[in-house]
Structures are given as structure tokens and as C-alpha cells.
Amino acid sequence: xxxxxxxxxxxxxFLLFGCxxxxxxxxxxxxxxxxxxxxxxxxxxxxxxxxxxxxxSALSKEGLTIKTLxxxxxxxxxEADAIVSYSDVWRWDxxxxxxxxxxxxxxxxxxxxxxxxxxxxxxxxxxxDSKEVVQNLVSEMFDKLRNATPKETN
Numbered sequence: 001x002x003x004x005x006x007x008x009x010x011x012x013x014f015l016l017f018g019c020x021x022x023x024x025x026x027x028x029x030x031x032x033x034x035x036x037x038x039x040x041x042x043x044x045x046x047x048x049x050x051x052x053x054x055x056x057s058a059l060s061k062e063g064l065t066i067k068t069l070x071x072x073x074x075x076x077x078x079e080a081d082a083i084v085s086y087s088d089v090w091r092w093d094x095x096x097x098x099x100x101x102x103x104x105x106x107x108x109x110x111x112x113x114x115x116x117x118x119x120x121x122x123x124x125x126x127x128x129d130s131k132e133v134v135q136n137l138v139s140e141m142f143d144k145l146r147n148a149t150p151k152e153t154n
Contacts, residue, residue: 021128022120025140028113032149036082036142040067040108042074044087051088054131055103058138059084075111083108088130097121098130103137105145117141 039059043052056066067080074083083106089099100120107114117137121128 021122021126023118023137023140025115025117025137025144027115027144027148032107032114032145034081035149036064036105036114036145038065038067038080039082039084039105040070040074040077040080042070042083042085043072044085045072047086047088051086051101051130051134054134055084055086055138057131058135061135062138062142075106075108077108080108082106082114095127097127098133101130101133101137103134103141105141115141115145 041052041055059066070077070079070083077083084103085106086101086103088101090096091099098121100118102119103117105114105116106112117140119133119137
């Protein structure tokens, strides 16, 4: 191969792998014991109203009843089946863009982590729609959580 071909292959590889986003959804070690039907958010410092709206919209699309906000750091509550919290990182490049978001879902009875979802953009970032990112991440989290939760019988 000549040097030009090697350069093109290296450049193509860099562009293909440098533009990829990363998403991980992981169940906690504990198996969920009940279905999540109601949820409350315990915001963290620095959460924005736009991302709060994105999260609430994604949770509503999952058929969940959203309860009132809880104080920051809350992990237990009799008000809901689960508590959700997130952290997000934004960067500037001509406009603000979402660099990463991490969402954690806790059992409101025990305070144990049920599932976490993480999304991050690559070094050669795109300008991803934060609403779509959160919706896709929450959807995958609840698909995995529902599949791991024993079905309730009446």
C-alpha cells in the first residue's frame, strides 16, 4: 500500500470511531421486587429546567405517574415507587451541546439503586437533541428494568 492509501484509511477510521456516541444501561445487582408505576425526581445541583422537562416527558412516555419534586439527595419516599436523579454535562462549540448525561433510578422503599443509564458524546461531538437523547436512554432503561422485574399476579 502506498502512503496516501494508509493516510486515507487512518483518517476514515478516526472519523468513524471519533464520531461515535456511547450508551450504557446497567441494572443494579439487586433484582427489582415490584413494578415502577409512580416516580419522583430528586434534582441535583445544577439541573436545568429544560433537562428536567426532557426527563419528565420521557418518563411520561413510559406511562409513569410523576409525583412532585423531592429535596436534592432524597433516596427514599413513601410518595412514589421510584426516585430518579440525573447529572448532565454541557460544553460550548459555537452553541451549547450535550456532552454527557447520567440517569439513576432508585427504589423509593429501600433507597437501593435499581438501574443507571449513561450517554456520552465522542471527542468529535455532534449536536444531538437533548430531548431525544434522554428519551432514548430512559426508554432503554425501562425496557431493561421491566424485563428484569417479576410480573405481578392478581
